[in-house]
Amino acid sequence: MALTQLNNSTCSKTQLHSSSQHSFLSRTRTLPRHYHSTFAPLHRTQHATISCSVAPNQVQVPAAQTQDPKGKPDCYGVFCLTYDLKAEEETKSWKKLINIAVSGAAGMISNHLLFKLASGEVFGPDQPIALKLLGSERSIQALEGVAMELEDSLFPLLREVVISIDPYEVFQDAEWALLIGAKPRGPGVERAALLDINGQIFAEQGKALNAVASRNAKVIVVGNPCNTNALICLKNAPNIPAKNFHALTRLDENRAKCQLALKAGVFYDKVSNMTIWGNHSTTQVPDFLNARIDGLPVKEVIKDNKWLEEEFTEKVQKRGGVLIQKWGRSSAASTSVSIVDAIRSLITPTPEGDWFSSGVYTNGNPYGIAEDIVFSMPCRSKGDGDYELVKDVIFDDYLRQKLAKTEAELLAEKKCVAHLTGEGIAVCDLPGDTMLPGEM
Template identity: 25%
Template sequence: MLRRNVWQTHCNDLCRTSGPTKSAFCLMNGRDGWMAPAAKMDGNMRSLLWFGESWWNRGGKDYYGVSSDVNPDMMLSVAAENLETQIKLLQEEQDHLNLVKPIHVWITGAASHTSRILIPNLLSAEIFPKAPAVSLHLLDLDENEEELQRLREETQSLALSMLRRVTVHTDPQQAFREADVIVLLDDTNGGRRGEGEEEEEEKQEVKSVCNRYREFSRLIDAKANKQVKVIVSGDSHVNLRCSLLVEGAHSIDSHQFVAVATQLENEARAVVAEKLGVRPTEVTEVIVWGNISGLSYIDLQRAKVFNFQGPIKGPAFFPQPISRILPDRKWLETNLQDLVRRRRDAVTSRTGQAASASAASGILRVLKAWHAGGGPDEIMSAGVHCSGLFNLRDDIIFSVPVTFEGGKWSMVLDVTVGDGLMRRLELCADELWRNNMNWKAKEKNVTEERFLSVCSFILSHLKMQFSSFLTADLSPLFLNFFFF
């Protein structure tokens, strides 16, 4: 149903361009108010019924020689009923939209290349099969809002059916409100430093990322849904960043935090596939242990290969254990580990950026398994909070084999951990523990420096007022009292 002025404009334009012919003539009936389309009066003419008696007299009656039997008051009554019905239909449609609760997805570091690759693939029923719609929230603290607005427009231009709305944010205090899924892509160059870069620069980067993630953990704890799923990805300090979130978000279960190791796992699958002459998708169940962006170990004890053209052949669905096909222990223990590390470094050195496509693929794989369910047979590696795993420290995020089912992850315990592998796991755990302790020591040093500066400021003013009583530097006394 349209208002009178809309139809009047349309009819005037129609008559002006086509003249008073049967195909273009507009029937008008009634005095004022509302209009509705009428049925065809003959084969070639579309009539538009406009409730307006004066228009009918000048048009229909003069042209066709017919008049209406319905009096104007009844026409106005019908128009009013039509209007009321249309308003109710519009209200019902709006109420229905309000009942559709979208899933709120937050992405930090949203202006990164990884985010731009991730977004189009993220907004699909394959990743969120039970979500009626997705509200996407883009946060980037290092970019201006104009850049994020351009990204928002690009995302909306995708015209994806699941996308409900897109918001952009540069203020951390707006972050993670009602979040159901959080993907953290804020990264530094700390794990892949070039020649000539000073140690002090690395310290500043670690300090910056730690402060940011400490703030993120507080905001997640205060504003996100308690069942939020948090995914940490990147090229450096992945385990440390995830550990900071777990420590700071006290009201959220540690099982809701995962550091993505599937990127490293996929790169290892590609190296093994190249060695065997198969596709990377035909290599499965490769395990990544330890520090995702540091000291890690690629384990092939459960790995299988399909379609391998060796002495023993089978159908496409027939898997063969890689440990039997590659008995060369030296290649498995040394060459494989070095090849996987150099593979990512080569991409980073050529492009000057992280392997964005590989990172996005790893994130999507974890999200799909976490929401859609990967099943008990799909094993992948993920950095999780391991409480007492294999007698390792329980205050670190450690990459282990897991499965996802029913919206939860479970650790795969059906693995053989011999003495050699155990020593490697201990080395990885020690590195992670040292990283955590180094950050805490730096944080404590910063706190001490701030406190000493405050003490010095207070003492300087006290000395001015009571110079005869305070002649010595009492900062160490204040410091000991504060910390002990």
């Protein structure tokens, strides 16, 4: 990119301070403008915001930053500059900028994901983006580090970066919200307690999305337990269609495809129609009855029912836990790849005859699954961000019985969070043998 300096600045701020280590860095610390939750899972006596924006065809000098009369901070570091791109002709064909909000932005998954988003590999080479990153007082320093790395990556399509600990600020006009931040389950933490702690985060974020996000925002919940967190989030965001909320089960789909390909001795692009049914937990059901290998039903290629019902199923259900044992932390790179896959599946037409899995709200589903939960099911998209459920799937007794188990688990989780979904008093009696993929 060709930089030419201008004398005036359009990067407006409230109470800007230069960082000693980072001259472009600007920061505000004020009382939060919005605080709606009664649960207060994070300490928010203040919020910190660091943000930046880039407008084409201008350059400005960082030292010339001025105060914003409205007090709305809107840029971080180099993203406060405006500049000419060498490829000015190309930028004329760029689409309108979209706002992408990411929570848990200083975490492991985000550390992979943000760079994929900014590179253009997710939304395309003609789609400029703004990244709005949500952290906490715990992570604000790390988040500055993330923003600095984004600066140093020189991504032309990355037009704005905002970092903040205020969800109302981060979700403002968000067209996509990728909700990754959640407390990991540590030793001695009851699953019911985790549902409550993380549920409070998602109730608060649902309220914030409801208040300020785009009315057609697409929300992908990654933080565990992601199905029930997604349910809590959508219940707290009645202004956004419930259909727009997803719980990430794409990683499970990818894991299942990999295992089938390995067993059949084919490359994994030969595996299609892979449904993960139900919860992102060890009760999830990787559906080998409807999946295909090279266009054929899996059972015609892998004639080993015992392997399919036992080894394959358990391997997919517990893959996350095995990885944690090896790595000492949960899947981050492959999770970020699967988030990219999940987004791309919604913004590109699904190949003829195929489908993808996503945890979505059960509202008039054709499979007889209980309504009013978030359940992973087979979806197809026209590429407009929306999806429809696939009708032509078959069931046998084995599949029905497995579906009933994961459904029962989600119904029990739902009862545990009734106080967060506006449905009364929580009663938590979870089946003892069900776990997150990372728990074994």
